[in-house]
Amino acid sequence: MTRELSRPKRKNPILRTRLATLPPGARSRVALGLTAAAARGAFELQVCRDCQAVQYPPREACQACLSSRLPWRVQAGDGELIADTTLAHSNDLFFRERVPWRLGYVRLDCGPTVVVHMHGDVPPAPARVKVGARLDKSGQAVLIAFPSQEVPNMADDRQLREFTCDPKFRKVLVTDGKTGIGQAIVKAIIAAGADLVWVGHAEPWKKFPGFDELKAIPQVSLMPLDLTDSKSVREIAAEIGGRVDVLINTAEVHRNFGIGNRRGVEIAQAEMDVNYFGLLRLAQEFGPALRGRAADGQSNAVAWVNILSVYALANFPPHGTFSASKAAAHSLAQCLRAEMRPAGIRVINVFPGPIDHEWNQQIPPPKVTPQALATAIVRALKDGVEDVYPGDVAQEWLERWRDNPKALERELSNP
Amino acid sequence: MRRGYDDVVITCPVTVPYVRYSIRGGHWFLARALAELVKASGVAKASMDGLCVSSFTLTPDTAIGFTQHVGVSPRWLDYVPLGGASGVVCLRRASRAVQAGDADIVACIAGDTSHTDSFRLTLANFSMFARDAVYPYGAGGPNASFAFLTSYYMRTYGAERADFGKMCVAQRDNALKYSEALFKKPLTLAEYLDARPIAEPLRLFDCVMPCAGGEGFLVMRKARALDLGLPYVHILGTIERHNGFPADPIQMRGGWAVDRDDLYAQAGVSPSDIDFFQTYDDYPVISLMQIEDLGFCAKGEGPAFVRANTLTFDGSFPVNTSGGQLSVGQAGAAGGYLGMVEAVRQLTGQAEARAVKDAKVGLVSGFGMINFDRGLASGAAILGAA
Structure with missing residues (x-):
């Protein structure tokens, strides 16, 4: 049975902080289909469109009928x-540092046999298991066998934790606590076991609604942090950068209208200054700090969460400049993800549908509540998912976008 | 009925001394193997008009680049990157070429180098399926794959670690009488059982040690061998099969089980006529699988067979009389030649202190290329003394 995770001891500051190693990340292009599905939390295999044979390992032709439609x-x-x-020896540094490491060989009910990492509560063979796909620290999908039934402390399994970013006993920076989203996330992350949450607020001289409630939470430490001010970001990074395990960027500016309904560029600049340049400033100051602590024991630096918008996929003209700023942030987040990968730090991009707040007043329901968004983020951290689309609208847009991006562009331009 | 090999023979078994690590390249070991063949046969390299090459560390070259490297102009050339099945498959290719007159003398060589990090790099890029679906899982290489097979075999057929231990200890005893073996110390069953775990149930002495080295032999007509005064052996029968039994959920049998009747029919012998067996022994469970699949006992009766026999060169069922890869070392593709070269030595009176008494008929089998979860290539050859 998995032992419940206990709070790590205080780090000895004299000891060397180990450098991150990664599991083997090379894959053929066709195998990246497994990664693409795992990135959004799904376990998918190739299935022949002509003869229905399920394939594994990923391949270019059906092993049963040679069809290329897979x-x-x-x-x-x-x-x-x-x-x-149980491996006691490995040729690879990442696993050498982690042996003993348990592996399994599973015959899936759908046909193929697969090599899997093992959750510690899976009994010795023969046994029923449930196989799922997860991203490993190299950012590539791997398969893991779980016990067929839920067991206590399942998330605390030593091997499983190499694939997840569980906030339990970790220190988290939420960059903006002024909004309902920020406050919901602070509460959810503390409920998930975070040890300490630094909460940024851009105007420390002003109280905002919910300020007193936040301040009263023992794990919360309020910090002045203005993402439009490089000096502010640098100072905070110098103070706490070396301790942040999970960074959640909740700061955003959201205004309505597209191009023709407003004069001047000031509002669009304000959106870009927080939504795009704010992320850039954060990434420049906190990125190296997180990378340096990626192998720092049980509570190592593990994840960076960006709250984008489903409008980042395709422009929603009634919120046109906001959409553009989120598209820019999405592109930058892909760059950040590439730069964090050598350390194994996961960059999670969250693409919510319209959130139920003031600036979406005229958007019809369903809308995502801040609490639902916060729950989705905590779940993504626990499951090790990389792209999250919370809410029915986001799910529908995603499906339309995956099906035909040009069609979605037309649909969004004809309200 | 398949055509036999008439008067095509194998001769000149040569070995390039094995070392754990070498600063040389793969080309060096292949070139030494070729030079040894020239020395052993007295035939100039220019007169060897066929060349068959197996290696993992010849990259980025293949056999063609090697021809210019060593200055030969063969009229028949083959490259057989089939790892542990290379020896049998090269023999099949070369003997048909000689029989058809496409070449008169084929030099078959296999060799590889070994640097401190070359085994890891070979594993990481061994195949598309290995890179996508095995190596990211602990990077244990074949150790992990064979740990699955071994534990499944033990659970299903009641094999004990001591059964595998008996095979390993017998091979070490054989190796002590083979000067090129890298392992020079006796191995006891207790040492085998108590060795450090590698991938349970596999422990240290279940796993081959990667090393550098080379092997080679010549294929020609009997008349030519007689002219040259070279001792030779006959090729009685051969088989190969690739990706045999793809629907089996786990590999408990290899391609030999498909074709063994064909093998014995072509050779005109039965398993009881076999005087020794050179298996492909990257792990003892694979040797056991070959003993079953090539008809010495039924599937699952391997453990009882091992308990009932002595497996040393002077025993009731001699296996891997030079020590096998487990006690000689696994010199990459040369590992696929080790049993063939040893069989020719046994049948031509060159096996010195480890000679199997009155050996007339020998069986060599090959197995190779762990592509995803199993070895894909398999082959076997029955050789007869002149």
Whole structure:
């Protein structure tokens, strides 16, 4: 049975902080289909469109009928563990630092046999298991066998924690606590076991609604932080950068209208200054600090969360400049993700549908509540997912966008 | 009925001394193997008009680049990157070429170097399926894959670690009488059982040690061998099979089980006529699988067979009489030649202190290329003394 995670001891500041190593990340292009699905939390395998044979490992032609039509389809993952082993030796540095490491060989009910990492509560073979796909620290998908039933402290498993970014006992920076979203996230992350949450607020001389309630939470430490001010970001990074394990960027400026309904560029500049340049300032100051602590024991630096918008995928003209700023932030976040990958720090991009707040007053429901958004972020950290689309609207837009991006552009321009 | 090999023979078994690590390249070991063949046969390299090459560390070259490297102009050339099945497959290719007259003398060589980090790099890029679906899982290489097979075999057929230990200890005893073996110290069953774990149930002495080295032999007509005064052996029968039993959920049998009747029919012998067996022994469970699949006992009866026999060169069922890869070392593709070269030595009276008494018929089998979860290539050859 998995032992419940305990609070790590205080770090000895004299000891060397270890450098991050990564598991092998090379994959063929076709195998990246597994990664693409795992990035949004799905386990998919190629299924032949002509003969329905399920394929694994990923390949370019159906092993049964030679068809090249092999779309990726969601799999349940149920199967039988037919053999298992525990590695005491590995040729790779990442695993060498982590042996003993348990592996399994699973016959999936859908056909193929797969090599998997193992959750510690899976009994020795033969046993029923549930296989899922997760991103490893190299950012690539791997398969993991879980016990067929939920077990206590499941998330605390030593091997599983190498694939997740659980906030338990970690220190978190939420960059803006002034908004309902920021406050919901602070509460959710503390409920998930975070040790300490630094909460930024851009105008420390002003109280905002919810200020007193936040201040009263023992794990919360309020910090002056203005993402439009490089000096402010630098000072905060100098003070706490070396201790942040999870950074959640909640700061955003959201105004309505597109191009023709407003004169001048000042509002668009304000959006870009926070939504795009704010992220850039944060990334320049906090990126190196997180990378340097990626292998710092049990509570190492693990994740960076960006709250983008589903409008980042395709412009929503009634909120046109906001959409553009989020598209810019999305592009920058991809760059950040690439730069954080060598350390194994996960960059999670959240693409919510319209959130239920003042600037979406005229958007019809369903709208995402700040609490639902916060829950989705905590779940993404725990599951190790990389792209999250909270809310029914985001899910529908995602599906339309994946199906035909040009069609979605037309649909969004004809309200 | 497949055509036999008439008067095509194998001769000149040569070995390039094995070392754990070498600063040389793969080309060096292949060139030494070729030079050894020239020395052993008295045939100039220019007169060897066929060349068959197996190696993992010849990259970025293949056999063609090697021809210019060593200054030969063969009229028949083959490159057989089939790892542990290379010896059998090269013999099959070369003997048909000689039989058809496409070449008169084919030099078959296999060799690889070993640097401190070359094994890891070979594993990381071994195949598309290995890179996508095995190596990211602990990077244990074949150790992990064979740990699955071994534990499944033990659970299903009641094999004990001591059964595998008996095989390893017998091979070490054989290796002590083979001067090129890298392992020079006796191995006891207790040492085998108590060795440090690698990937349970596999422990240290279940796993081959990667090293550098080379092997080679010549294929020609009997008349030519007689002219040259070279001892030779006959090729009685051969088989190969790739990706045999793809629907089996886990590899408990190899391609040999498909073709073994064909093998014995072509050779005109039965398993009881076999005087020794050179298996491909990257792990003892694979040797056991070959003993079963090539008809010495039924599937699952391997453990009882091992308990009932002595496996040393002077035993009731001699296996891997030079020590096998487990006690000689695994010199990359040369590991696929080790058993073939040893079989020719045994059948031509060159096996010195480890000679199998009155050996007339020998069986060599090959197995290789762990592509995803199993070895894909398999082959076997039955050789007869002149």
